[in-house]
């Protein structure tokens with residue numbers, strides 16, 4: 266398995282709205298806290314160190 | 327301040343060589359009678375090597391420093407005959423609790439694997455450890471501990487070192503074929519040979535206090551992140567022997583050590599942590615922690631071990647634990663070289679194997695330190711996210727790092743190993759420390775590790791193996807079903823044994839090689855390799 270970089274989320278607009286809606290009423294610090302938790306939850310779901318390393322590299326730009 | 331322990335005062339005795347002014351040539355002189363130097367003396371003596379130990383002091387470690395000793399050092403001390411007392415006096419805990427802010431986020435039960443003589447670890451004040459080892463050393467005619475002997479300077483010759491030592495009677499010179507420097511993190515010896523000692527100093531300070539509790543308190547380890555009684559810092563509570571408890575308070579970099587050390591400032595901190603608990607303060611100190619390692623573990627005739635060779639932050643309790651394993655690795659090699667059975671290449675494998683282990687320990691304690699004291703706002707955010715999630719989801723709990731239990735670093739890359747051939751379903755790969763197991767010996771219950779460790783061993787799960795020699799070194803056969811009975815079949819399981827399986831085990835109880843059947847030519851080649859003659 267490698268990191269999926271092709272579109273993989275059904276209903277992209279709906280997902281994006283969910284993502285921003287959960288943070289609509291949050292201040293900067295609370296949103297960042299939530300993002301940190303989200304990263305951990307998703308990272309655990311992926312679980313594969315190689316894929317996580319690819320994702321880290323891509324996110325660091 | 328001490329109410330639970332009277333530190334012994336060991337007598338200063340003038341040596342014959344100082345009295346006569348005739349320098350003696352010793353095979354081995356150990357500098358420093360801390361946990362590591364004392365272990366060196368006991369281990370070398372167990373291998374028949376006479377040892378002189380010089381220590382600038384005349385008592386045990388003042389104040390309690392190390393607390394937690396893991397299974398492997400206990401097994402080494404068991405080989406040396408001193409572990410039973412430590413385990414009897416020490417405290418075993420099983421339940422750990424992690425708090426974040428004002429709530430407990432989770433607790434864990436250690437549930438150690440059964441079928442090992444030594445527990446996963448014990449908590450015991452460092453002075454007891456040293457005290458017991460000094461007593462054992464005093465009974466050993468091969469060990470000569472010289473108190474109030476301070477190494478002042480050292481000169482290297484081609485095949486020995488000249489040591490200038492100061493005692494209450496003045497200064498004298500003595501000679502040693504080999505010097506083992508166990509003189510701690512601020513090693514004078516290290517400076518004398520001009521070795522580099524580099525790494526990272528953590529920009530933080532910790533108050534370490536030992537208290538005696540008057541009432542019963544559960545035998546558990548409690549770790550707090552950002553508790554209400556000590557905001558934005560961490561704190562730890564840990565039980566030791568004699569109802570003494572170890573408390574750690576992270577203070578931050580701006581704290582003034584002199585101010586924090588004052589009793590009037592410590593008492594309120596303890597009261598806030600343990601409201602309503604009656605206690606007495608035994609000892610306290612303020613530390614800055616560092617992770618550093620020496621460039622080379624051998625400089626000419628001087629070999630470094632313990633804190634003199636590497637320093638780690640105390641998270642994960644690794645300092646003494648790893649230092650004792652340095653000695654486990656070094657002593658049989660030095661004994662072989664002194665007996666003429668191996669040359670210096672074997673001693674250089676000590677650097678290769680133990681520098682590798684030191685780097686692993688430094689990596690582990692740096693990671694713990696970074697979790698406990700995050701280095702920037704982003705790391706702190708992730709740290710807090712882990713703790714918040716740990717309360718709700720088990721996946722986050724393994725990410726919580728308040729110190730990892732010290733486990734031995736397998737020498738996976740060592741050139742002394744003979745790589746595996748064939749398929750094995752066990753963790754006992756070459757370079758790994760042997761797992762213990764209950765066995766029967768001559769009809770009596772015993773332990774596997776007690777049957778090995780004096781010399782090289784050929785552990786034979788068949789009937790074919792015969793003793794194999796290289797030069798003056800012989801690997802003796804230990805036959806399962808004959809020399810010992812694997813009554814619970816844990817040896818077979820832990821070593822993935824089939825009929826005919828043979829393991830070559832080093833004197834430090836590490837696997838050197840293994841085969842599915844005995845072939846004397848292969849075993850001899852592996853033995854030569856394990857002696858750095860390969």
Ligand SMILES: Cc1cc2nc3c(=O)[nH]c(=O)nc-3n(C[C@H](O)[C@H](O)[C@H](O)COP(=O)(O)OP(=O)(O)OC[C@H]3O[C@@H](n4cnc5c(N)ncnc54)[C@H](O)[C@@H]3O)c2cc1C
Nearest residue numbers: 358360361362382392393394477510632633643645646647
């Ligand atoms: C707060 C704290 C908690 C710790 N907790 C743990 C733990 O839980 N588990 C663990 O494994 N480790 C722990 N450690 C680390 C542990 O205490 C050290 O790793 C250990 O003491 C190192 O032993 P050593 O023999 O190498 O050196 P030391 O114990 O420092 O002994 C060095 C000896 O050399 C002598 N000496 C120095 N210079 C000279 C000289 N010039 N001539 C002659 N003698 C000399 C000294 O007097 C001393 O006796 C902790 C440390 C601290 C500070």
